Amino acid sequence: MFTVGSFSINANVTDPPFFEDDIILIEDSEVWITSSDLVYYNVSGTTALAALAAAARIGGFEYVVDDEWVDSFGLFVSEIAGQANEGMDGWQYWVNYPDEDIPMDAAEDYELQQGDTLDWFYGGYGISPDSSTMDIKLHIIKEEDSSPPTVDIMVPKQGGIYVNGRELIQLPLPFSIVLGQLNMMVTSSDVDTNIFKVSFLIDDIVKTNDIQTPYTFELSGHGSGLHVIAAQSYDGVKKTTTIERSVLFLSN
Numbered sequence: 420m421f422t423v424g425s426f427s428i429n430a431n432v433t434d435p436p437f438f439e440d441d442i443i444l445i446e447d448s449e450v451w452i453t454s455s456d457l458v459y460y461n462v463s464g465t466t467a468l469a470a471l472a473a474a475a476r477i478g479g480f481e482y483v484v485d486d487e488w489v490d491s492f493g494l495f496v497s498e499i500a501g502q503a504n505e506g507m508d509g510w511q512y513w514v515n516y517p518d519e520d521i522p523m524d525a526a527e528d529y530e531l532q533q534g535d536t537l538d539w540f541y542g543g544y545g546i547s548p549d550s551s552t553m554d555i556k557l558h559i560i561k562e563e564d565s566s567p568p569t570v571d572i573m574v575p576k577q578g579g580i581y582v583n584g585r586e587l588i589q590l591p592l593p594f595s596i597v598l599g600q601l602n603m604m605v606t607s608s609d610v611d612t613n614i615f616k617v618s619f620l621i622d623d624i625v626k627t628n629d630i631q632t633p634y635t636f637e638l639s640g641h642g643s644g645l646h647v648i649a650a651q652s653y654d655g656v657k658k659t660t661t662i663e664r665s666v667l668f669l670s671n
């Protein structure tokens with residue numbers, strides 16, 4: 420018997436599985452999967468790998484993705500909930516066991532259908548979800564994301580006057596005033612999917628994108644005068660919301 424997080428697992432017991440739940444995946448969405456080398460991979464949100472990522476989030480367990488063979492075989496799940504692949508044993512997935520054959524596709528390429536049952540299970544050749552020592556059984560529900568994300572500019576505030584990154588005062592002005600260095604800071608969230616990215620624009624031109632919170636952008640060095648800065652947030656299905664702010668840059 421060993422313990423992973425709040426779960427207790429007995430290696431001899433296969434029923435019930437380690438984790439079982441309904442998993443909602445959003446049609447046409449894309450998610451980021453991070454490898455153990457901290458490389459971000461853009462993966463369809465309705466794949467077997469995206470479903471594992473969603474289950475890990477809900478179940479509060481970790482998983483590790485190895486990208487050593489990404490060019491030939493795709494991404495590789497090397498550990499789930501503290502159980503690492505060892506020797507000939509490893510994590511595999513099966514869709515609609517036992518009615519269908521075990522898939523041969525990379526998990527980030529396998530598109531799940533409404534009502535599919537997905538098992539991520541541990542073991543070697545010939546092991547099935549029923550005979551494995553650890554099984555994550557996911558009942559797939561596919562839904563649509565119909566609403567755009569919310570997005571807000573935290574810095575600079577409207578009417579805020581900033582000198583070298585510090586807010587001095589907030590006045591009832593229709594624009595912000597920025598002297599010297601300042602990091603623009605944005606928050607964004609979405610009820611159905613994740614935030615795919617936040618684009619930062621100055622005068623309608625995209626200057627950079629950020630895919631991780633906190634969403635920030637260095638505002639200095641873009642010329643003095645009155646400009647319109649904007650943050651455009653994209654959710655997991657690329658619905659967007661844009662928020663703008665007028666900023667007077669002084670000797671910038």
Ligand SMILES: [Ca+2]
Pocket residue numbers: 564565566567568609610611612654655658
């Ligand atoms: Ca949305």
